[in-house]
Each structure stands twice: as structure tokens, then as C-alpha cells.
Amino acid sequence: MKLRIITIVLFTLLQLAMAQEADYLFQQGNTHYQNGEYEQATEDYEAVLQQGYESAELYYNLGNAYYKTNQLGKGILNYERAHELAPKDPDIQYNLEIARLRVVDKIPEPPPYFLLSVWNTAKNVLTLSQLSILAIALWILFVFIVVLRWLVRKKFVSQLTRLTFMPVLILLLFFTFMFAVRFQEHTTTREAIVIVDKVDVTSSPSQDAQQVFSLHEGVKVNITESSSDYYRIRLRDGKIGWLSQNTVELI
Amino acid sequence: MGAEPLSVTTSVDKTQLAVNQQLLFTVELSGEAAQKVGNPELPSMNGYLNYLGSRGTSQNISFVNGKMSVSKSFNYYYMAAKEGTFTIPSVKVSYKGKTYSSKPVQITITKSASAGQKSGSQQSQQRLSQEESNEITDELMLRAVVDRKNVYQNQPVIVTYRIYARVNVSSYGISKLPELTGFWAEDFQMPSNPATRQHVINGKRYTVADIKKQALFPTSPGDKTIGPMVLECDVRVRRNTNRDIFDSFFDDPFFGRSVRKKVSSKPVKINVIPFPSENKPADFSGAVGDYTFDVSVDKKDVETNEAVTLKVTISGTGNIKLLPQPGVQIPPDFEQYDPEMRQNIQRSGNTISGQKTFEYVLVPRFPGKQRIDPVTFSYFDPKTKQYHTLKSEEIVITVRKGDDQFVASSGSGLSKREVELLGKDIRFIKLSSDDFQRVGSRFYSSFLFYALAMGPLLLLGVAFAYKSHVDKLHQNEAYARSRKANAIAMKRLGKAKAVLDENSQKEFYAEIADALYGFVADKLNKEKAGLVRSELENEFEKHSIDPNVQSEYFDLINKCDFMRFAPSTVKLEQMKEFYQRAKQVIIKLEKAL
Numbered sequence: 108m109k110l111r112i113i114t115i116v117l118f119t120l121l122q123l124a125m126a127q128e129a130d131y132l133f134q135q136g137n138t139h140y141q142n143g144e145y146e147q148a149t150e151d152y153e154a155v156l157q158q159g160y161e162s163a164e165l166y167y168n169l170g171n172a173y174y175k176t177n178q179l180g181k182g183i184l185n186y187e188r189a190h191e192l193a194p195k196d197p198d199i200q201y202n203l204e205i206a207r208l209r210v211v212d213k214i215p216e217p218p219p220y221f222l223l224s225v226w227n228t229a230k231n232v233l234t235l236s237q238l239s240i241l242a243i244a245l246w247i248l249f250v251f252i253v254v255l256r257w258l259v260r261k262k263f264v265s266q267l268t269r270l271t272f273m274p275v276l277i278l279l280l281f282f283t284f285m286f287a288v289r290f291q292e293h294t295t296t297r298e299a300i301v302i303v304d305k306v307d308v309t310s311s312p313s314q315d316a317q318q319v320f321s322l323h324e325g326v327k328v329n330i331t332e333s334s335s336d337y338y339r340i341r342l343r344d345g346k347i348g349w350l351s352q353n354t355v356e357l358i
Numbered sequence: 359m360g361a362e363p364l365s366v367t368t369s370v371d372k373t374q375l376a377v378n379q380q381l382l383f384t385v386e387l388s389g390e391a392a393q394k395v396g397n398p399e400l401p402s403m404n405g406y407l408n409y410l411g412s413r414g415t416s417q418n419i420s421f422v423n424g425k426m427s428v429s430k431s432f433n434y435y436y437m438a439a440k441e442g443t444f445t446i447p448s449v450k451v452s453y454k455g456k457t458y459s460s461k462p463v464q465i466t467i468t469k470s471a472s473a474g475q476k477s478g479s480q481q482s483q484q485r486l487s488q489e490e491s492n493e494i495t496d497e498l499m500l501r502a503v504v505d506r507k508n509v510y511q512n513q514p515v516i517v518t519y520r521i522y523a524r525v526n527v528s529s530y531g532i533s534k535l536p537e538l539t540g541f542w543a544e545d546f547q548m549p550s551n552p553a554t555r556q557h558v559i560n561g562k563r564y565t566v567a568d569i570k571k572q573a574l575f576p577t578s579p580g581d582k583t584i585g586p587m588v589l590e591c592d593v594r595v596r597r598n599t600n601r602d603i604f605d606s607f608f609d610d611p612f613f614g615r616s617v618r619k620k621v622s623s624k625p626v627k628i629n630v631i632p633f634p635s636e637n638k639p640a641d642f643s644g645a646v647g648d649y650t651f652d653v654s655v656d657k658k659d660v661e662t663n664e665a666v667t668l669k670v671t672i673s674g675t676g677n678i679k680l681l682p683q684p685g686v687q688i689p690p691d692f693e694q695y696d697p698e699m700r701q702n703i704q705r706s707g708n709t710i711s712g713q714k715t716f717e718y719v720l721v722p723r724f725p726g727k728q729r730i731d732p733v734t735f736s737y738f739d740p741k742t743k744q745y746h747t748l749k750s751e752e753i754v755i756t757v758r759k760g761d762d763q764f765v766a767s768s769g770s771g772l773s774k775r776e777v778e779l780l781g782k783d784i785r786f787i788k789l790s791s792d793d794f795q796r797v798g799s800r801f802y803s804s805f806l807f808y809a810l811a812m813g814p815l816l817l818l819g820v821a822f823a824y825k826s827h828v829d830k831l832h833q834n835e836a837y838a839r840s841r842k843a844n845a846i847a848m849k850r851l852g853k854a855k856a857v858l859d860e861n862s863q864k865e866f867y868a869e870i871a872d873a874l875y876g877f878v879a880d881k882l883n884k885e886k887a888g889l890v891r892s893e894l895e896n897e898f899e900k901h902s903i904d905p906n907v908q909s910e911y912f913d914l915i916n917k918c919d920f921m922r923f924a925p926s927t928v929k930l931e932q933m934k935e936f937y938q939r940a941k942q943v944i945i946k947l948e949k950a951l
Contacts, residue, residue: 129794140787156797164791171787177759202784211691211724239802243810250814257825290802304725304759305691323691323724 129160136168145175163193167202174206180302180324180356182206187300187327187358194234210325214343230285235293238286245279297330299338299355306355308348312337319348328355364389364453366398366460368446373465378507381407381436381465383446388429391453393417398432401447406467407436411583411625437627438467497524500589502536502623505708510631512646512677513740514544514573516708519587519623522557522564526594528616530569536623537585540578540630542680546571546705573710575646575677579632588622633738639747641685645737647676653686653733653750661760666692666720668753672735673713678703681714687731691757693721722757729754836883840951843880847873847944851937858933864922866933870940871918874911877944881951907946914940 136151152169155161170185186203193199233241252275256268301322309316312334322328328350332339337349364387371382385398400409411434418429443466448459499522504515521527552567569589576582594616633642649672656667670684678701688694695718703712722728730753738745801807850873857865879886882897891912898908917936921928 126794130791133791133794137787137789155794159797160794161797162791162794164788165794168787171784174784198785198788205779205782205784208779236801239800239807243807247810247814250818254817254821257821286802 148172183325184300211323242282242286301326312349364391368460383434385432392428406444410435500621500623519570530591534588536587540582541574544573576630582628584626639736642736643682649674651748668718670716675711678712691724695719725759839880847877867921
């Protein structure tokens with residue numbers, strides 16, 4: 108028992124120390140960045156990730172450092188990661204937009220149906236994490252109301268539970284549904300960014316396959332399948348092909 | 359002819375001729391009306407003769423016996439096209455509603471000695487000499503001499519305008535340049551004072567000079583005509599010796615008279631053969647001649663955004679000016695500008711030659727190995743009558759990443775906002791981050807999430823179990839009471855029976871009432887004290903109790919209440935009967951409740 112307490116205490120302390128180390132490296136990276144030493148800045152930021160810590164700000168700064176060292180692909184990759192963690196952040200949106208302008212391949216996006224675009228916007232108002240927190244909170248509230256209703260036979264309480272039961276149930280179902288849809292989407296769609304200057308996309312997953320088209324650094328692709336060293340990708344405009352796994356990095 | 363106002367006669371210069379020879383066809387109109395009618399309509403020659411052109415008209419007016427007679431001649435040139443005997447149909451001319459026609463003329467066309475498409479220069483030279491002697495009959499002539507009459511499209515015809523003179527030409531000037539429809543002309547450089555040479559033709563000595571030389575490139579297949587060129591010459595004329603003495607005074611070189619004379623060359627017919635279709639390369643675009651071809655780049659190892667010059671040089675003989683731009687496939691990773699074209703043409707001797715250079719400025723925008731596919735160039739060699747395809751080597755350019763910032767692909771399709779953003783720098787980094795979390799840790803994949811999702815379920819389960827336990831207990835009490843109701847009632851009735859005595863009638867009726875009330879209260883799980891009649895009636899209605907039983911029950915209750923407080927005495931028999939009635943009602947209610 109004693110040993111266990113000591114282990115827990117030590118572990119917590121270690122965690123705390125590592126978090127401080129992460130923050131220290133982050134600040135060091137910032138200093139390098141401010142001095143224009145972008146290469147060192149990327150090393151510092153990457154070291155934070157190596158420590159096992161991440162944050163929207165870290166990915167954003169790392170994206171900036173990569174952008175400044177002309178590594179557009181990695182820049183966009185990190186902006187995308189930052190954007191996923193903090194989709195409302197205007198700085199991340201702005202820099203991601205600028206970086207995307209530098210991408211050679213302009214992939215035309217088929218215009219979405221009005222209703223579909225409304226749904227997509229509505230669906231993405233909250234992040235997946237926020238949706239999950241909301242759904243859990245509603246679930247706990249709902250259970251609380253039900254338990255009150257069952258166990259407490261006071262007039263005031265039964266009136267209150269009768270009034271709140273339906274609205275909470277409807278909200279719970281709605282947000283659980285949204286969360287399920289987004290979670291499904293999150294687990295099934297895998298996106299990646301091209302991180303090499305140029306990659307030839309071929310018609311089949313082999314070295315001597317015929318080239319279908321080529322992509323350049325920074326393009327976002329959807330991965331629909333993977334086979335040994337290759338990914339089967341799909342672009343927003345519907346083009347499909349295979350590319351080597353080491354030419355892209357998953358977001 | 360007197361009566362007829364118009365007569366039409368036709369004649370040919372020869373009735374026997376060979377294929378490719380020329381025929382002069384003359385239509386003569388004579389009579390009073392000759393001047394009033396228009397040009398005669400030419401008959402169809404059925405493919406035997408090809409129309410070359412009109413040589414003009416001549417008019418002859420004469421007075422015979424005080425009467426004016428007019429004749430008008432139209433001269434046309436034809437070329438014999440195929441062998442056979444052919445009758446030139448009559449020429450019809452309408453005048454005042456009446457049609458006048460000539461007699462048909464029969465001609466025979468024989469196989470030409472130089473038939474076929476041999477274009478050996480010796481042979482054509484020979485034929486020319488033959489024609490030369492036929493044509494040069496005058497003292498001053500201008501001839502358009504071509505080196506060949508059958509050419510492929512874009513194969514040059516060298517036409518030399520040659521002047522033949524037996525007179526002294528002091529100066530000349532071109533008053534009309536030949537009409538060259540369907541040709542692209544390149545002039546050869548000629549000395550301003552053409553060299554003269556002596557020629558003896560038909561025993562006569564001529565001074566011959568080439569005054570203009572052109573290479574004509576036919577631009578499309580078919581029959582083409584080099585139009586006549588008109589030359590104005592100042593000629594010194596010597597007097598005839600049989601003139602009078604006064605005139606002969608001037609008859610010496612110093613006092614020779616200068617006369618302006620116009621000479622015109624005859625039109626020349628050129629047959630342009632289309633390109634053979636067999637073995638025609640796909641990229642052939644009309645280059646004819648003999649060429650060499652070179653493709654090169656100035657550097658093969660560059661940084662991004664450093665310009666590379668790709669040079670395509672085509673040199674040789676042929677129509678350099680009309681050479682098309684070769685199809686160079688530039689990889690899309692290069693920014694490409696319109697090629698700069700330079701050409702250098704030599705017009706000397708009997709050939710047009712030179713070289714044409716296309717310079718492509720390419721700016722690589724992206725690093726990597728860039729391949730420029732081999733460039734091909736196809737041409738047709740009329741000498742061997744074959745197509746040739748020249749192919750360059752593949753060029754590999756290694757592009758290294760330069761130091762400069764990204765250069766946006768100067769693109770179309772950018773919105774106004776995007777264009778504004780293009781020049782902007784990214785925003786500055788964030789200086790602090792207070793929410794470091796473990797990489798990949800998301801609330802929805804954490805233990806806490808599942809605990810919070812499952813925990814309430816457990817709570818719900820526990821709460822439900824407790825609730826159902828309480829409910830069941832509650833339910834059991836009522837059930838037990840209901841089950842026991844009969845026994846208790848019977849027990850009370852038993853008590854009543856025990857006090858069945860005239861002296862203790864109050865106790866008897868109290869016990870009966872207690873049994874009746876208690877039984878119903880137990881059955882309905884209600885407090886005995888709280889039961890009122892109206893409530894009981896409701897409950898009985900709910901359980902649809904027989905109205906007779908109801909009234910009996912209430913009757914008994916009423917009687918009990920009455921008897922408990924009444925001073926009167928009842929007989930034992932009546933009490934026994936009452937006891938039986940109460941027992942019956944309880945049995946009946948037991949069945950229904």
C-alpha cells in the first residue's frame with residue numbers, strides 16, 4: 108500500500124516535470140523563431156511533440172516555422188492539426204489559407220448543394236471533443252432527472268422532473284446523434300498532406316505502374332485504402348490514384 | 359456573209375499536239391454586230407484541255423468597197439491534259455435573240471514524249487529549248503522560265519524572268535509584277551546590272567539576261583498559274599535601210615531613236631502534287647526540303663526559379679519562313695514564356711536555305727528531376743519522295759530547391775481576396791500555450807468519457823432496482839390484506855356469533871359492522887376509518903359489483919348502525935338471520951372484488 112502511494116506520487120511529479128519541460132521547450136522554440144532561427148525553432152517544437160505533448164498553439168507555431176523554412180507540406184500539415192484542435196482560431200485559419208495559396212495544385216471543388224452545405228456548417232460548429240462533452244453532460248443530467256423522479260416522492264420535485272424530462276431527452280438525442288455522425292466521420296475519413304516536392308500518382312500500387320497525374324507539396328488528399336507501401340487516394344474533384352506512403356503524412 | 363450580221367469562226371494553232379503542250383484557241387467574230395456582242399462563251403473541253411488563260415483580244419476594222427467590216431478575235435491558251443481525239447464543240451454567240459455558232463474543230467492529242475512526272479532538269483531544259491525556239495520569234499521577248507512544272511506542295515519552283523533581245527535595250531523597268539495566287543514567293547538576290555550572254559536560237563543571235571529570279575512555294579495542291587510579268591524597256595531602234603535618205607541620217611548608234619516597248623511574259627502553269635498519304639508521320643505539318651535538327655538547353659543543373667533556355671534549331675534547304683513551331687512538350691512544373699523565333703535565310707544560287715531558331719525560356723518552379731520529352735520534327739524530301747522524322751534526345755534537367763521564398767503560381771481562378779492575400783506574410787506565432795495535453799488524447803477516447811457514459815447507466819440500474827423493490831413491497835401489503843380479508847371477516851363474524859345473545863345485541867351488531875367495513879377496507883387496501891359511503895359506491899362501481907349486492911351491503915351497514923344505538927330489542931331468530939345475510943354478502947363481495 109505504501110509502495111503504491113509512493114509510485115503514484117512519483118509518477119505525478121514526473122508528469123508535472125515533463126509538462127514543465129514541454130513548456131520550456133515551447134518557449135525556447137518561440138525565442139528561436141523570434142530571432143529568425145526557424146530551423147532550431149522547428150527542432151524545439153518537434154521535441155515537445157516527442158515528449159508526448161500537443162496543443163493548438165504548438166502546432167500553429169510549428170506550422171509557421173516550417174512555412175518559414177520553405178517546407179510547405181509540413182507547414183500545412185501542422186496548421187491542419189492546429190485547426191482540428193482549435194477550429195475557431197482566426198490566426199490558424201488565416202495562415203492556413205495563405206499556405207494553401209502557395210500550393211501548386213488547385214483542385215476544383217464541386218459546388219455543394221445548399222442544404223448540404225448548411226448541414227456541414229451546422230455539424231462543424233462544435234468540435235468532436237466539445238460535442239462529446241456536451242453529450243455526456245446531457246446524459247448525466249438526464250439520468251439525474253430520471254433518478255429524482257423515481258426516488259423522490261415530493262410534489263415540487265416531481266413537478267420539476269416532469270417539466271424538464273422531455274426537453275432534456277430531446278437535446279440528449281440530438282447531440283448524441285451529432286456526436287455519432289461526427290465520430291463515424293472522424294474514424295472513417297483519413298486525410299493526409301503531401302510532404303514531398305512532387306509525387307507521381309499512379310494507377311496501381313506498384314513501382315512501374317502508369318502515372319495518372321502528379322501532385323505537389325501541400326495538397327490535401329483523402330486516403331480511402333492502404334496496401335503495403337501505398338495509399339489509395341481520392342481528391343476533392345474525384346480523381347483517384349495510388350501513391351507511396353512516405354510521400355504523405357496523415358493529419 | 360453580207361446577209362448575216364454576225365459570223366463566228368474558231369481556229370486552233372495546231373490540230374495535233376502532245377500532252378502538256380499548249381494550244382492557242384482563237385474565236386473570231388466578224389460582221390456588223392461583232393462589236394456589239396460580248397465575250398463568247400467558251401465550250402467545255404471535257405478534260406482534254408485545261409484552260410490556262412486569255413491571251414487577249416484583237417480587233418480589225420477594214421473598209422471594203424466603202425463598207426465597214428469589223429472582226430474581233432479572242433485568243434485563249436489551253437494545255438493538253440490527256441491523249442485522244444477530241445472535238446472542240448462549237449462556240450455559240452447570241453445576238454438579238456438569234457444564236458450564231460461556229461463549226462466544231464477536231465484535234466488529236468498524242469502521248470507526250472516527256473510524259474509522266476519526271477522532273478529531271480536536263481529534260482525540262484530540253485523541252486524549254488524546244489519552247490524557246492517556238493516562242494522567240496520577235497526581236498524582244500520576256501519569258502518566265504521555270505525549273506519544273508510538277509512540284510509537291512511547298513517544294514519550290516524556281517522561276518527566272520529572262521529577257522531575249524535582238525535589239526539594244528538601254529534600260530528597263532518592271533511595270534507589273536506577276537500575280538502569284540497560291541504561292542509564297544522568296545526573291546533571290548540579283549545584281550542590279552544583270553549579266554548578259556549570247557544565245558543563238560533558230561540561227562539568230564540573241565542577247566539574254568536574267569532580270570528576276572524567285573523561288574515560289576505552292577501553298578496548296580492543284581493547278582496554279584504564275585501570272586504574266588510586264589516589263590517596260592527602252593529600246594534603241596535602228597532604221598531600216600530602205601527608208602529615205604533623211605531618215606538614214608539618224609541611222610547610227612549615236613543617233614538611234616529610243617522607243618519604249620512593253621513586253622509581257624506568258625503565264626506558266628504549275629501542277630502542284632499533294633503530299634503522298636502513305637507513311638505520313640502524324641506530326642508532319644508541311645515542311646518540305648532537307649533539314650537537320652537540334653534541341654539543346656543552356657544548363658541542365660539549376661535552382662528553382664532560375665531560367666533555362668531551350669533552343670530548337672532547324673536548318674537546311676526549303677521554305678524556312680513557313681516552318682511551323684515544333685511541338686515541344688514542356689512539363690507543367692515549368693513556367694513557360696512564348697518562344698522567341700529567329701530566322702536567317704540565304705537566297706543565293708538556286709536554293710533557298712537557312713536556319714530557324716526557337717528559344718523557349720523556361721522557369722522551373724519546383725525542385726526535382728524534370729524531363730523534357732524528345733522533340734520530333736518531320737519533313738518531306740521531294741528528291742527521294744519520302745518522309746523523314748528527326749528526333750532529339752530526351753533532356754533531363756535537375757532542379758534544386760532555391761533559397762527564395764515560394765513564388766505563387768501566377769494563377770487564374772483566384773478570388774480578389776486570394777490575390778490580396780498572395781503578397782501577405784503569415785501571422786506571428788503564439789507566445790504562450792497553457793493547455794498542453796498528451797498527444798492524441800481526446801475526451802471522447804478517454805477513460806473518463808466511457809466512465810461518464812457508463813456510470814449513470816449503473817446509477818440508473820441501481821435506482822431502478824430500488825424503486826421496483828419499494829413498489830413491490832407496497833404492492834405486497836395490499837395483496838396480503840386482500841388475501842387475508844376473508845379470513846379476518848370470518849373471524850369477526852365468528853366473534854359476532856359468539857356473542858349471539860339477546861343480552862349482548864350491541865356487541866353483536868358492532869362485530870358485524872366491523873367485519874363488513876374491515877373486509878372491504880382490506881380488499882381495497884384502504885384505511886377502515888376513512889371509508890365513507892360515497893367512496894365505497896365509487897369503488898363498487900369501479901369493480902362492477904351487482905347492484906343487488908351493493909344495496910344489500912349498504913342495507914346491512916345501515917341496520918348495524920341503527921341497531922348499535924337503538925334501545926329496542928330484537929329476537930334471537932332475527933339476529934341469526936342477520937348473521938347469515940352478512941355472511942352471504944361477504945361471500946358475494948369476495949367473489950367480485
